[in-house]
Amino acid sequence: MGALYLLLPISLVLVVVIGIAFWWAIFSGQFDDADEAARSILDDDDTTVAPKEGGKPGDTL
Template identity: 50%
Template sequence: MESLYLLIPLSVVLAFGIGALFWWAVKSGQFDDMEGPGHRILHDDDMPAEANENKAGDEKNN
């Protein structure tokens, strides 16, 4: 019975902590784009970023 005096407040504090972490994640935008990363991996991007920038710069010059 005495252990309930410790376990009940501890579980309430834990529930509030989990709720606060969930609230922070929602407010910081963690759940905004759920499908984007799954689609982004399908795009073929074989050239390094520097080559893409150079190619874009060459096309603008022509």
């Protein structure tokens, strides 16, 4: 029973802290554009330059 007197207030404080952090994240715009990171991989420019004539494989300009 003595452990409840310690763990219950600690858990309530932790729930309040997590709730405040989540509230801040929502209203500060952290979740506004969640798909941009996924799209940035697809929009990346992956073009490579062909090696010079007579160059070794892997050589670029």
